[in-house]
Each structure stands twice: as structure tokens, then as C-alpha cells.
Amino acid sequence: MNLQEIRERLSELDRQVLALVAERQRLSREVAEAKRAEGKATRDYTREREVLMQARATADSLGVSPVLAEQVMRLLIRGSLTTQERIRVAAGGRGDGKTALIIGGTGKMGRWFSDFMASQGYTVTVADPARRPDNAAYAYIADWRESSLDYDLIVVATPLKIANVVLQELAGRKPRGIVFDIGSLKTPLRQGIDALQSAGVKVTSVHPMFGPDTELLSGRHVIFIDMGNREAVQAAQELFGSTMAKQVVMGLDEHDRLIAYVLGLSHALNIAFFTALAESGEAAPRLAQLSSTTYDAQVDVATRVAAESPDLYFEIQHLNDYGRESLQALRGAVEKLWQSVSTGDAPQFTAMMQQGREYLAGRVRND
Numbered sequence: 001m002n003l004q005e006i007r008e009r010l011s012e013l014d015r016q017v018l019a020l021v022a023e024r025q026r027l028s029r030e031v032a033e034a035k036r037a038e039g040k041a042t043r044d045y046t047r048e049r050e051v052l053m054q055a056r057a058t059a060d061s062l063g064v065s066p067v068l069a070e071q072v073m074r075l076l077i078r079g080s081l082t083t084q085e086r087i088r089v090a091a092g093g094r095g096d097g098k099t100a101l102i103i104g105g106t107g108k109m110g111r112w113f114s115d116f117m118a119s120q121g122y123t124v125t126v127a128d129p130a131r132r133p134d135n136a137a138y139a140y141i142a143d144w145r146e147s148s149l150d151y152d153l154i155v156v157a158t159p160l161k162i163a164n165v166v167l168q169e170l171a172g173r174k175p176r177g178i179v180f181d182i183g184s185l186k187t188p189l190r191q192g193i194d195a196l197q198s199a200g201v202k203v204t205s206v207h208p209m210f211g212p213d214t215e216l217l218s219g220r221h222v223i224f225i226d227m228g229n230r231e232a233v234q235a236a237q238e239l240f241g242s243t244m245a246k247q248v249v250m251g252l253d254e255h256d257r258l259i260a261y262v263l264g265l266s267h268a269l270n271i272a273f274f275t276a277l278a279e280s281g282e283a284a285p286r287l288a289q290l291s292s293t294t295y296d297a298q299v300d301v302a303t304r305v306a307a308e309s310p311d312l313y314f315e316i317q318h319l320n321d322y323g324r325e326s327l328q329a330l331r332g333a334v335e336k337l338w339q340s341v342s343t344g345d346a347p348q349f350t351a352m353m354q355q356g357r358e359y360l361a362g363r364v365r366n367d
């Protein structure tokens, strides 16, 4: 066979591989139905292990790398879980006959929520002065203030600064439905949420710990802030009840103290990393061409951070009542590193490495 013929044969094989992937996806839909009928959870870790071990063994016997086989199978399992989760959410039908208003509904997370609510059967109305929703199935108003606010659910998905004002204004209108924001920080929204609570509105606050491109919620967290209205917290939790997301309930201050590290520290570290690289003088253009395992992994994360909205990322640093705490911790850690390196203090350096290893080993992973 010449090169052209071999490539044609490869293309044919790729088509067959994908046809089998499609067949596997189709079967995973049937699995979703069978599990629902038997009242079983979507995810089955024991079965996943079995699938992976089987794939490794089969690959080995075929002379294929078990590592490659496992990587392929992990992707396929992810695909099948995504399909199953969607089926579950839709079948839950929690929103059948109910209505939702998404304020800021054409922003990135606003769109995610509009689609998520619609997939549960809610009739969605989007309010956003910026533009109409891409999905013509959603009703649209430019200004939510002109709405009757007669909805079962109101989600505030505007930028943080605006959200506090919107929540306060909503409190004045006392809507009958559940109200929650989806801000990354909660201390800047305290007045707005308190105002709703005082007005007797069923209010809570939700933080989906994932970006707008997320399809599969398994391994992701959703935080619910309990402001004293159990009914609102439960209703919000139920919205995620048929997903595989891990639910965590906490208080408003606790949320922002933790987020100062989970978001604040990790963003800050990456901003410091790419700033140091970009300002490395003559080395900067040459560094851009180099690679190493750790450097590439870090550059990868930093690239994603650099692509995010500067306004949002500044708000996450600046508007958190507890934000300075984690930035100070970062300064302290860099200073400690500087001390040990510049004075040649190997034991101090080793102690830092050891402490990190122990800390990270204690962190339970789930993906």
C-alpha cells in the first residue's frame, strides 16, 4: 500500500471507531433508563473500575498501550455520564409548568442557567439590557424592572456589583418565587440578600463552582448559602438533585473566607506567574519557546486565567471582605521561599516541600 492507500484505510477505520462510539453512547442512554427504573445512582465507580481494568487487559493482549486504552475509556465514560446526567435532569421534570426569570441571562453563566432550567422543563424568560438570548425559545425583556416578577424562580446572574443593587431592588418588589444570585463572592451581596430576607422573600444564594462551558457536573461542587430560609435552600438544592454535582451548604462569611483561597489564591498565583514571565526582560521571548513538564502544565493553567474577564477577576480579588488574607498568605509563602533560597537554608526548603506533600496527600480527590 502507498501512503495515499494507507491513509484511506485509516480514515475508514476512524469511521468505524466512531460508529462504535456512537453505539456505546446509545447504550448508555438505555443504561440511564434502566438505572432510573431500578432507582440506582447514575455513577457507579465499581463498574467504572471494572471497565478500565478490562480495557487495560484487552489492550495489553492486543499489543496496544494500556495507558492509551485507559485514556480513551476515561473519555468515553465521561461522554456516557454526560448523556446520562442530561437524561436524568430532563426526566426529573422539576420545572414542568413552572416559570423562571434569569436576570443577566445573556451573560456566560446566565446562558448556562437558562439552558439548565429549560432542560428541567421550566419556561424561561431572560432579562438582560445587553442583548437578546441566542435561543429563540426563551422570552426576552431588556429590563427586569418592567416585569411583573410573577415567577416561581428568579436567578440573578449579573456581574457582582450590579447584583447587590438588583437584589436590593427586588426586595422592594417582594416577588413570590424563590430568589437566588449566582455570584462568585457573597460578602459584596450581603446587603441585597439581607434586604430580601427581611422583606420575607424566599431567598438563598448559590455558587456554582464551574465555568459556563461545563457539561458534566460529576466531580463539580455547588455551594448553597443558608441565609435562614430553609425552604429556599432546599428548593435551590432540588434543582441540582438529579445532577451528580456535590452539594455543600455553608454560611455567607465562611463561603468568602474559603473562596479567598480556592479562587483568590489560585488566580493570584497565576497572575503573579505570567506577570513574572512577561516582565522577565530579555528572557521573555525565548521563554515563550521553551517547555518542560511542570512549566507546560503551569503555562496551561495561566493561559486560561489570562483569558478570563479582567473585570470579574478584579472583583474576585478586590470585593472579597476576606481577600487580603489569602494574598498575604501568598506574600508570606514567597518570602519564606526567598529566605530559604537566598540564605541557603536547605532544611527550611525541605520542610516546605514536606509540608506541601503532606497537605496535598490529605486532600481527597474526586474526578
Ligand SMILES: C=C(O[C@@H]1C=C(C(=O)O)C=C[C@H]1O)C(=O)O
Pocket (backbone or CB within 6 Å): 028, 031, 042, 043, 044, 045, 047, 048, 051, 076, 077, 078, 080, 081, 084
Ligand atoms: C454506563 C454506565 O454508567 C456509568 C458509565 C460507565 C461507562 O461508560 O462505562 C460506567 C459506570 C457508570 O459510572 C454503567 O453503569 O454501566
